[in-house]
Amino acid sequence: MKKELEKILQRVQNPAWYCGGEYNSVVKDPSSVQVRFSFCFPDLYDIGMSHLGIKILYHILNQMDGIWCERVFAPAPDMEEQLRRHRMPLYGLESGESIRTADFVGFTLQYELCYTNILNMLDLAGIPVLAAERDETMPIVIGGGPCAVNPEPLADFFDLFNIGDGEYMLPELVRLYEDTGKNKKEFLQRAAEMESIYVPSLHKPGQKIRRRIIQNLDEMPSPDKFVVPNAKTVHDRIMLEIMRGCIRGCRFCQAGMIYRPLRQKTPQRLMEDVKKLCASTGYDEISLTSLSSSDYCHLEPLTDLLTEYCTPKGIDIALPSLRIDNFSKELLDKLQAVRSSGLTFAPEAGTQRLRDAINKNITEDEIFNTCSIAFEGGCTAVKLYFMIGLPTETDEDILGIADLAQRIVDYYYQIKPKKGRGVTVTVSLSTFVPKPFTPFQWEPQIPMEEIHRRQRLLREHITTRKVVLHWHEGKTSVLEGVFSRGNRQLGQLLKTAWEKGCKLDAWDEHFRYDTWMEAMKECGLTVEEYAGRRFSPDEELPWDMIDVGISKNFLLREAELARQSKTSPNCREKCSGCGITKICGGDECDKAAF
């Protein structure tokens, strides 16, 4: 290790975040590689290392000959201060070398409030933040991930975006770069011709960028190794992706739309992955990940295979993302056999009327059924996620949240009269943010004062200590609302806010709302015109050049149904004609998946 870095690490809070040397991290001989790829996660190490996507792509790239992919995370403020003071550029954890010398600097775009970190990381590496100011000697800055479906707010800073699954696309991009003899200009020209690639500087008006998907997840290369962090991270365990996409079509949910169609892995293939990952990582916990795990068709056989393999080895299985409607006693037993800590569900809205409007297809009966199974099974803690500010929401819907929580408490005492432990119902409240490619993409977000009023209203109506309310201030949601539906003008705002010192906006202790508002004023922009405005169905949307496979007509139909508080069937019950078939081929999206 360089002496300079050693000195720095002696003076920061979490040195293990910045020194590399984790088990399974890949160190290659620089002279044996042609292409260097800096995979950047624009947030702190313990968040980034919990992310499955970076683990998958890291190993796919490193399995390729001649390519070395390194990990880079946003430094915490104390580390940033040291780096700047010692004039040490941001470096890859594997080599300790500046990412400025890499061929590619790739960012995964998971959350709008990480955008300032991207600028900050580029700057820390001595890379000009504006794409137009980077010459041939500078790395090619690329982006992908869910936020890339509306790339416009970031268009000034990136050379290209990939829309869709990256497992095939990234290796192709790297090979194309080699084919051009590492010529940045030629590379960008040829990349711009690829159907899922958006190159802002070369984009022709009218040109559509079509999302690229992997049809068969079983055939996709999945990593047999994960980097095992030395320091504790948020999710420190094996993450097993059982499927991609979701059949539900909740109208606020972007992931449920932009990852269509549903694609499942077979239990056989998953078990192969599990065995390899357990052996190579030594983890003692596996969590099944997907948008809605109980919709996985082979959940029973998979959990059987998993418990058979894991129980003798003392490996726990966690199953987040369950739905209330198809949650069975058998499943609970299986999870309890390997330990479980309370239940978490997301009714999202307090009344049936609003749940229907957002197409969260769960009924009150189902909620109470699930609670009864859980309570009978000895569970005494239930956590419920709700959203406020959903389109068509009234005060009655807000009070419905308090009422529902109260009735769950009452129900517990009906089933378990007075003896043993009491029950805790935790209500976790977030604020609705309209997202591109959802039926609610045209809907306004409620203004800050209204967020506060509705939060207050709910607080006042929770009268028992058995119901614990968690809520979030709302300022971050407002900014998320601005960027989520933002256009290219927001590049100026982002740069201004960052220059004023905004970064790590997703962290309450670092978020500077007032500075953001100041920056908005300077740029002549308002929250109202981005987050607070109802977009017209006739207007051109900033993300219209991106085709994720969902048709605008479908979204408009769904929006109309929402206004009438009418539900739509899920994909398994009946096809609603979202349009995804034109990407996945055939008349219906993979029937075998259902």
Place this chain on the structure above:
Amino acid sequence: MIRLHFEKKDTAIWMSHLDLTRCMSRAMRRAQIPVWQTQGFNPHPYMVFSAPLSLGIEGRKELMDIRLNEPVPANQLKERINACLCPGLRIVEVTEGEMDFNQIAAAEYEIQLEGLSAAQWEYFWSAESIPVEKKTKKGTTAVDLKQELQILETNWKEDGWNIRVIAPCGNQKNVNPLLLVQALIENKEQLYRISRCRFFTKTGEEF
């Protein structure tokens, strides 16, 4: 009881004690070592460590005890675990665990300090007492370094001042040699390296 003597160097010095226990138990799983599991409500591999090493201090001969369900030859044990350890951690020796870790009372450290002159050191150490504050979970307590530390040797080595010191270590009393370094360099940004070399009992017997 099997005693593993191991090094904790390079990037692994930034691993906290809690991180270390987690890393070791994962390494045991990867190496498929039949470590005996505790039988409580929350079974976990039985591993006992000698006195925790502070963050940023190198360990040249750290100790941990394990129990096995079935015997594994010592050299095989060493090889198998080493193949599964992260960079910086390495088993150097496998022995029987004879002495109890509770008997550890002191440890020898080697401190390297860049850019400290002999005169500076002489002046610093000639003081009657060197009071410093030690932060604990309960607050701060006063420690007199002059009384607690025993200097074995000081000399100029490579490009720094080299101090070999014995400090209280163990579950009775603990003085982190970093306190000495901090008192010496005050707030200056000087590079230092601290290594823990070996343990002693109350009677001065080496572990």
